[in-house]
Amino acid sequence: xxxxxxxxxxxxxxxxxxxxxxxxxxxxxxxxxxxxxxxxxxxxxxxxxxxxxxxxxxxxxxxxxxxxxxxxxxxxxxxxxxxxxxxxxxxxxxxxxxxxxxxxx
Numbered sequence: 001x002x003x004x005x006x007x008x009x010x011x012x013x014x015x016x017x018x019x020x021x022x023x024x025x026x027x028x029x030x031x032x033x034x035x036x037x038x039x040x041x042x043x044x045x046x047x048x049x050x051x052x053x054x055x056x057x058x059x060x061x062x063x064x065x066x067x068x069x070x071x072x073x074x075x076x077x078x079x080x081x082x083x084x085x086x087x088x089x090x091x092x093x094x095x096x097x098x099x100x101x102x103x104x105x
Contacts, residue, residue, distance in 0.1 A: 001037070004030045008065040012047070015059045015071060022049040028064065030098075041070070041094035044077055050088050059095065068098040 006028040011020040024045035033039040045062070056074050063069035077089035 001034050002032045004032075006030070006064070006066075010045070010062055010064045012045070012051075012074075013061040013063065014055065015061055021055060021060075022047045022051065024062070026062070026064065039097070041098060042092060044089060044091045046087050046089050048086055048088070051090065056090075060092075062092060064098075067100050069100075070098040071095040 007026060010024050010026050012022040012024050013020055024047045026043055026045040028041060028043040030041045031037075031039060051074070056076065059071050060074050061069055062072050072092040072094050074090050074092045077091045
């Protein structure tokens with residue numbers, strides 16, 4: 001099983017809305033599918049915008065700078081620096097395939 005790492009800039013959307021709720025700087029980890037397992041993807045992102053608790057509870061969609069996007073579950077990660085830091089760190093776990101193009105997958 002191969003593991004792939006990628007990072008860049010992207011955008012975060014609410015599941016069925018095409019207006020971005022945050023610009024993100026992401027780190028993505030992907031595994032290839034095998035005979036016994038599906039492809040998996042997860043990672044973390046930083047944003048200067050603090051996500052609302054209601055946004056974190058639901059499924060969101062992340063779009064990467066290479067055009068791929070997918071639904072994901074997001075939760076609060078560790079805080080960078082002090083409590084007054086302007087950087088918010090979140091973790092995400094993919095749900096399903098990473099698709100190409102805009103819109104919901």
